[in-house]
Amino acid sequence: QVQLVESGGGLVQPGGSLRLSCVVSGGIFSINAMAWYRLGPGKQRELVAVINSGGGSNYVDSVKGRFTISRDNAKRTVYLQMNSLNPEDTAVYYCNKLPTWSTWGQGTRVTVSS
Secondary structure, three states, X not given: OOEEEEEOOEEEOOOOOEEEXXXXXXXXXXXXXXXXXXXXXXXXXEEEXXXXXXXXXXXXXXXXXXXXXXXXXXXXXXXXXXXXXXXXXXXXXXXXXXXXXXXXXXXXXXXXXX
C-alpha cells in the first residue's frame, strides 16, 4: 500500500521561496520517475516537474528556471525547491510517480500573496 505525505507548503510573498518534501512509503521508489503535480483554483491538475531514476529532470515551461526537483532514494523522498514564486503558483501541490499510482496524498497548499 503506497502512502505519500507532502509537506513544506505555506503562505509566501511574491518573489519568495519554499521547499516542498514528499515521503513515499510502500511501493517501489528508486526505479520510478517521480513528479510533482499541482491543482490550482479553478484549474486542472498540472504536471509541474518530473525526475527520472537517473536524476534527469523536466519542467513545465511556466516554472523552468525557478523550480528544481530532486530526490533522495535512501530517504524515499522527493523535493521541490521553488524560487521566485508568483501568485500563479498558488495551488495544492502533490507528488506521485509518473505514471501515477492510484493513491494520492493529501497535498501541501502553497499560497503566494502579498
